[in-house]
Amino acid sequence: MANVLKGACIFGQSGGPTAVINASAYGVFRTALDRPEITRVLGAKNGITGVLHDRMYDMGEEDAQELNRLLYTPAAELGSCRYKLADPETDDSDYRRLLEIFRKYDVRYFFYNGGNDSMDTCAKISRYMQKAGYECRVMGVPKTIDNDLWGCDHCPGYGSAAKYITVSCMEVAKDTSVYDTGMVTVIEIMGRHAGWLAGAAGLATKFGSGPDLIYLPEVDFDMERFLADVDRVYAEKKKVFVAVSEGIRYADGTFVSARGPSLADGFGHVQLGGLATTLAHTVKAHNGAKVRGIELSLLQRAAAHLASQTDIDEAFLVGKTAVECAVAGETDKMVGLVRETNGGAYRCTTELVPLSNVANQERKVPRSWINEAGNQVTDAFIDYVLPLIQGEPKLPLECSLPRYARLKKVFAK
């Protein structure tokens, strides 16, 4: 078996926040702090930029109970970044700096939590360290509400966002149906490249109170067909509830949001109002209906108060597994989630996926999980997403409000 490798570890968070990203951090920290092979646990401030600037927290200084509360604390508690490392062939200055820092703290384990770009960062660092002859095990920990990461049945962060979207859509459907007058409501949901999040709104419909029409980026958007869809539902029930993915685009590839009206405000052209408002106003101009646009905005990725316990458990699991596998000798892998389908009941395990297979690939919603008309998801989508939103966490509260982790954040010397 692999040799025992002793040394410090670094964990960093990258990309957009999720409701459960800190559960993965806790999975890494708790496991690493308990392993004798790992001599010191460092948390990079603002991802890889914190390593480059030698700004890292000593996680061994934290109180155990506060660390545990990371399970229920949304957004990246260590801070995140959107820094993309250069190709080491053209510019290796960042990599030389990383090697310097790794040597300074005797770092032998590097764990990085993020999406496609972060897995690319992991792969590049791993290759560089190997070339430099510096032994270091590098593991990717998946995270993205977008759920478009290759090599996973689903991604930690997605289930909680899906739950928030579903519950919010159920409430919006209730709210917008109280008056006896016609109304078209358009809700905009995140997902620039794939429709996983918008499709989750179909759960609300399945459970009796959700969007009549859902549009995903996987199907070309056609404004005429959209308006005809709205007219048809309006004629039938006077209320139309539409969910759209922010990433919907026309057949020529341009985003629908990009063609929205823009505003000359004296400071140059500024786009005001998102896709939901744009579509709502297009409907109003078309048929004169009363309209309302709603943007779920960043609330959908930060709503720890509606987190799925399944998602929390799995986010913890990928962090924990990354540490255990690295200690056991693995490197250059991402911890993927696998759905076991034996017997019907949902069960989820992990598998290791080579980083090079994951980086810069996107996973889309299968066309067959969207109905033929391209305006609603099918039962196959519902069956996929329903297990991921299950379970209510016992949230730590203080005066009936969320009690987030309060870390000391002592910088490592």
Place this chain on the structure above:
Amino acid sequence: MANVLKGACIFGQSGGPTAVINASAYGVFRTALDRPEITRVLGAKNGITGVLHDRMYDMGEEDAQELNRLLYTPAAELGSCRYKLADPETDDSDYRRLLEIFRKYDVRYFFYNGGNDSMDTCAKISRYMQKAGYECRVMGVPKTIDNDLWGCDHCPGYGSAAKYITVSCMEVAKDTSVYDTGMVTVIEIMGRHAGWLAGAAGLATKFGSGPDLIYLPEVDFDMERFLADVDRVYAEKKKVFVAVSEGIRYADGTFVSARGPSLADGFGHVQLGGLATTLAHTVKAHNGAKVRGIELSLLQRAAAHLASQTDIDEAFLVGKTAVECAVAGETDKMVGLVRETNGGAYRCTTELVPLSNVANQERKVPRSWINEAGNQVTDAFIDYVLPLIQGEPKLPLECSLPRYARLKKVFAK
């Protein structure tokens, strides 16, 4: 004591939805169904318009358990309306129709759930029936997330909206602080005439993760001072989180939202983007900061999943009390909520307020509950609102999603 009055009752819902409005409905229905004096319980479809059109549900046909689920079902389950009755002196046709319907069903109790306008409706109906010599007891049941109803320490619906706003602001504060770059976030909160809802965001700040600046309609808005406030916080911490009430206005009385940029889109002038977006772009134009506008939209009034148990209990209480007092002989009153301050612990009881005192008056946030600079609430506001958001209801769930009441809605014949 008052004579025993036997007959049917009508209950109707009016105005905008809240997360707990149906808890008041349940308070009325459950109590009325159990009282021998009340021979039949009718629920008006879409408020007073349902009475006028003789579209009323026979609540005695409903399953008891489904009725109970009204406690956790958001928005007006019977449907609502925004219909304003004419002055009976100038046009009494609606009143004659109401009297006809009251006679048809032998209605002797009328309960109406709403805000200022609805109490006005109650008062008018009561006066007309008295003049017509038709014995009928009329009671108002308060409801409004805006919390501006006169004659109440606070209104059912407010506590749950305040809780949603607080938790959402805590999550937004977490989310917008993850990157190491400057950012100004502006969140728009409901409240056209009073700042009760926007002020609740101060709870998030008090609990460690909320808006740096809060602007209420009770203080004249000054754009220069606002930009100076933002600059000051930005210089200090690079992140600025601003909460604004939709109702903020300039010293001359015009709404800040009304002066926002509007868009000529070929269909005439259309206002795109709300107040948050407008202010965010004003900040961007002023200092070049990265900005984000968020509108909590109708989510804040429909979020039963974050309801306050205190609010649910009190919403039920006002409905129940309205029936009990009417049966005991009261009429022409609204059931107000009173805060008992003995001993420090929060306790809430009811008192009856003459309808004529309530109708068309507005209750504002005291100036002394807003700091001198007019950009944050004081501890007096926090002390006021904190008890109102307490308690987590045990929500009925189905597959981890809200299980709302499913009523049969059988029309009365």
